[in-house]
């Protein structure tokens with residue numbers, strides 16, 4: 167995607183490998199590095215434990231990643247703004263408790279309990295947004311305060327026993343545990359996605375040609391659409407040899423795709439990246455910085471609450487350990503491992519999916535190798551450490 | 567001039583703690599006019615541009631547009647009234663590409679989604695008229711040279727044909743030919759009927775293009791000169807406060 171004038175081709179025809187190295191160094195390659203990491207992790211674990219890449223294991227793996235992945239998606243939004251919400255785990259725990267207590271103990275309809283939980287999450291985000299934009303307090307401090315308060319609320323809501331079970335026939339539990347997309351439906355959705363994507367690409371290309379802008383060749387459009395089609399087909403076909411695509415995982419991927427669209431193709435998304443890159447410059451360009459910040463905090467907390475609701479459904483229970491500090495740390499780690507910078511303004515919704523898949527793969531793989539929690543924490547910590555170092559190095563490369 | 571000024575300041579003051587950046591400033595800028603605001607470092611030039619562009623709220627005083635008092639609550643409000651600025655530090659987001667920066671805060675939308683094609687086309691058109699060419703409008707601004715960034719900032723100010731163009735120290739860090747090219751651009755803006763306000767800390771740069779020169783010193787207006795008639799010594803005395 168370069169300009170139409172000869173100036174572009176005149177620009178350094180220099181070695182492609184040098185260009186690639188520079189893009190790698192500055193992080194301009196986007197999601198590619200994590201995809202490579204994910205493939206390496208898969209190959210290594212498959213070599214060590216032959217059942218790792220079995221359809222059965224992969225179905226479990228992606229289902230297991232969905233709830234925390236949704237939380238990580240919210241974290242990506244705050245990181246893009248150069249902010250952080252440390253309380254996402256607590257908010258997810260409170261949401262889980264609200265759903266369980268509301269629907270079981272108080273006898274609310276389940277949908278109402280879910281709505282109340284999501285609204286409570288949104289409210290927390292609204293408070294954070296207000297505190298941040300009015301008082302200009304750094305977000306890691308007041309979300310830490312929020313973490314404590316919300317955890318206290320969660321314990322109070324759960325009451326003395328500290329655990330509430332959801333009935334197995336509840337739709338939420340069935341949705342999260344046993345609902346898999348019908349193969350016909352999976353293929354129909356995948357087909358529709360490929361057709362829509364292809365049509366959008368072609369229309370875009372036609373408009374660019376009509377506007378005399380540089381346009382991708384038909385071949386490269388075909389290659390992209392084909393790659394997407396193959397990726398979806400292989401995933402559906404392979405998971406289909408077992409139980410198929412889990413409804414909860416499909417919901418997660420759908421949310422990631424929608425968020426990606428919002429970030430890349432709407433004014434709101436552009437504002438998010440601008441504010442994350444340079445808030446003062448964005449303000450002087452006329453971006454409503456406060457509104458953008460508040461909206462991102464609200465979206466983050468609401469997604470955290472949704473993640474908690476899904477976790478409750480998957481466990482068929484809410485207890486004091488739902489949304490324990492480890493959840494927030496995993497979600498934040500997933501966002502960073504997935505390639506979203508902690509310095510703001512750089513990253514993508516897809517990093518939530520890719521990052522959580524890396525973490526969940528490491529965790530599942532080590533479990534298959536009979537390693538305990540201790541090893542899992544150490545390895546995940548090391549992966550995060552590497553991701554953070556890479557993020558820092560890329561930032562330095564960009565600034566030099 | 568008897569016409570109503572496009573934009574005026576009346577008794578505008580602004581302090582930063584103990585530092586009084588602007589004190590009781592009165593200023594008019596007309597259409598078809600280039601006003602140069604000169605002053606030493608810290609004289610208040612950037613603060614003046616800040617108030618006019620809605621980026622800085624005055625403590626006291628009023629901003630008038632076409633003779634009517636307005637409240638410039640933020641830069642978007644000023645833009646809506648036809649006032650746009652190139653700030654001293656350019657105020658570009660380094661992580662965004664050229665097109666994204668040009669249209670930041672005023673993106674073109676089509677069916678709810680950003681219309682990248684229309685924006686990219688307009689970006690080429692705007693940049694085509696300016697001196698420093700950018701190799702690609704899809705390059706992050708971080709990868710551009712200083713002169714190219716300045717072109718992007720100037721192109722952004724021209725977007726949507728604002729009536730008032732504010733340029734804060736546009737000639738600092740420019741080479742001689744670049745200054746000449748820039749002054750041609752300013753003259754073109756005046757011909758097209760824009761009201762232009764340019765600041766500088768150097769006397770020589772702007773005298774050729776300005777109609778009027780306003781001297782700022784320690785936050786106050788310290789003299790207003792007809793650009794054709796003002797002598798270097800008069801201006802220097804007003805800027806430094808040393809009597810001739």
Ligand SMILES: Nc1ncnc2c1ncn2[C@@H]1O[C@H](COP(=O)(O)OP(=O)(O)OP(=O)(O)O)[C@@H](O)[C@H]1O
Pocket residue numbers: 582585586587605606607608609610611612613614654767
């Ligand atoms: N954000 C701020 N915080 C504190 N003081 C400020 C701020 N902005 C400006 N000032 C002070 O206000 C006064 C005027 O500053 P201003 O930037 O408007 O001057 P200037 O004429 O643009 O100077 P320069 O030539 O250095 O750009 C200075 O004393 C400066 O220190």
Ligand SMILES: [Mg+2]
Pocket residue numbers: 611612613654734735
């Ligand atoms: Mg200044």
